[in-house]
Amino acid sequence: xxxxxxxxxxxxxxxxxxxxxxxxxxxxxxxxxxxxxxxxxxxxxxxxxxxxxxxxxxxxxxxxxxxxxxxxxxxxxxxxxxxxxxxxxxxxxxxxxxxxxxxxxxxxxxxxxxxxxxxxxxxxxxxxxxxxxxxxxxxxxxxxxxxxxxxxxxxxxxxxxxxxxxxxxxxxxxxxxxxxxxxxxxxxx
Amino acid sequence: xxxxxxxxxxxxxxxxxxxxxxxxxxxxxxxxxxxxxxxxxxxxxxxxxxxxxxxxxxxxxxxxxxxxxxxxxxxxxxxxxxxxxxxxxxxxxxxxxxxxxxxxxxxxxxxxxxxxxxxxxxxxxxxxxxxxxxxxxxxxxxxxxxxxxxxxxxxxxxxxxxxxxxxxxxxxxxxxxxxxxxxxxxxxxxxxxxxxxxxxxxxxxxxxxxxxxxxxxxxxxxxxxxxxxxxxxxxxxxxxxxxxxxxxxxxxxxxxxxxxxxxxxxxxxxxxxxxxxxxxxxxxxxxxxxxxxxxxxxxxxxxxxxxxxxxxxxxxxxxxxxxxxxxxxxxxxxxxxxxxxxxxxxxxxxxxxxxxxxxxxxxxxxxxxxxxxxxxxxxxxxxxxxxxxxxx
Numbered sequence: 413x414x415x416x417x418x419x420x421x422x423x424x425x426x427x428x429x430x431x432x433x434x435x436x437x438x439x440x441x442x443x444x445x446x447x448x449x450x451x452x453x454x455x456x457x458x459x460x461x462x463x464x465x466x467x468x469x470x471x472x473x474x475x476x477x478x479x480x481x482x483x484x485x486x487x488x489x490x491x492x493x494x495x496x497x498x499x500x501x502x503x504x505x506x507x508x509x510x511x512x513x514x515x516x517x518x519x520x521x522x523x524x525x526x527x528x529x530x531x532x533x534x535x536x537x538x539x540x541x542x543x544x545x546x547x548x549x550x551x552x553x554x555x556x557x558x559x560x561x562x563x564x565x566x567x568x569x570x571x572x573x574x575x576x577x578x579x580x581x582x583x584x585x586x587x588x589x590x591x592x593x594x595x596x597x598x599x600x601x
Numbered sequence: 602x603x604x605x606x607x608x609x610x611x612x613x614x615x616x617x618x619x620x621x622x623x624x625x626x627x628x629x630x631x632x633x634x635x636x637x638x639x640x641x642x643x644x645x646x647x648x649x650x651x652x653x654x655x656x657x658x659x660x661x662x663x664x665x666x667x668x669x670x671x672x673x674x675x676x677x678x679x680x681x682x683x684x685x686x687x688x689x690x691x692x693x694x695x696x697x698x699x700x701x702x703x704x705x706x707x708x709x710x711x712x713x714x715x716x717x718x719x720x721x722x723x724x725x726x727x728x729x730x731x732x733x734x735x736x737x738x739x740x741x742x743x744x745x746x747x748x749x750x751x752x753x754x755x756x757x758x759x760x761x762x763x764x765x766x767x768x769x770x771x772x773x774x775x776x777x778x779x780x781x782x783x784x785x786x787x788x789x790x791x792x793x794x795x796x797x798x799x800x801x802x803x804x805x806x807x808x809x810x811x812x813x814x815x816x817x818x819x820x821x822x823x824x825x826x827x828x829x830x831x832x833x834x835x836x837x838x839x840x841x842x843x844x845x846x847x848x849x850x851x852x853x854x855x856x857x858x859x860x861x862x863x864x865x866x867x868x869x870x871x872x873x874x875x876x877x878x879x880x881x882x883x884x885x886x887x888x889x890x891x892x893x894x895x896x897x898x899x900x901x902x903x904x905x906x907x908x909x910x911x912x913x914x915x916x917x918x919x920x921x922x923x924x925x926x927x928x929x930x931x932x933x934x935x936x937x938x939x940x941x942x943x944x945x946x947x948x949x950x951x952x953x954x955x956x957x958x959x960x961x962x963x964x965x966x967x968x969x970x971x972x973x974x975x976x977x978x979x980x981x982x983x984x985x986x987x988x989x990x991x992x993x
Contacts, residue, residue: 431773435773441773444605444774445774447771473955474958475957
């Protein structure tokens, strides 16, 4: 079973990303959980969301305390909250940032595990003309975890977008561009 | 059909498949999505339900009572303060023996205000004469909703379908849905015997009962609840035939040869099952009993299932302020006493206001009751699973 914890701020789409990831992993025949931790929700307030993805039925219903992967939707959260809390030794962290991996490593207190980065905000601004970094991060985490290959990801995301953006079909193609770009551009390890 | 749905989506889907005559509801977190999704089914014509968007939960239950008394198949949904606000009308629904199905996404009660899960709401109305079904996950919430219609109509009693707010209501998980045609055949047409809109037979409902009639009717209500056990089993057996999913008054997990047992409702049972598997890998014989039906309660077979245990933990996600114990503990230990069953039993109050329960917590519970089983010392019965916040 793979356990993923998302850290974002209210309004950045961390919850949507966790639900979308659950959705596409389900389409590949996996057992899934996608759930946000609801706090006092406000725009900009730190927010946590979770995913479990497994080949067998999932019964546990607690939050995730020892994730395999942590996704940071907003790098200003580093230092504000303990984003590494409980992260497995052989686990990995994915950060949305325009900084390089070594700078991020320093900010993470010399964290010795795997670090991946992607400038999801830049990709989002380029293709969506707005700051919705979650789609790019979704593609990046799929690549890192190897939950599915690029072709399968594109096929599943297309289906998910057709459903999600049924009333705004014009945004589907730009979002697909984001998926492709982010899948190729994520670096680290 | 395989799907992935949140608990609220699953329940709303069940309601769409049931296609009730009337749904009256007022939104409250975390059950809001149920009437929200359902009202979209009404708007797009996929059901022909009369949807009544009332101004309060008191009115929601009142409208349900009116519609059910008139002969309709009726549903509603609520949580927490909403259920508390329905309180007086819940007794009217059960006292008039109306088969209303009420969805309850369990949530803590104010104050302080808290939107998260515990069982204070449904446990607070446990004596009101509603059948109460509890659900571990979205699948059980969906299945129980479908079965509730049939149980209610056969028992002439209202049914509450409970599942954990947020943990189940807002978490997306895998689920197997039945075909709508299969669901509709299973529940069938509502059989009408006595109802207010029967033009051939004028009846009145809810007139004054003088002393002996009132008492007689209350005894009949209690007897109906007792008889509902057979109805719950019968409907569950019929449901097994269409779904392949087995339900009973309660479920056991690795309890047959267990030395140490634990009892809990709803989603926590799943977390416990995972911990049981780990402890058993280390040779510790532990098992779970999960009540599905809290009203009616299986006072005979539950103690029977516990009789070989060395010690037992009963987890309550609701406190009874200064009560000897939480509600689940008091029911079960009373039944154990009656069956002369002397198993050392500890009551753990946990998860109030959504305070997360982890596998580690379950392990600590087992550690404690194993220790208690080996000692002759007196032990503290009522405990809280809570770690003091550092520096606060």
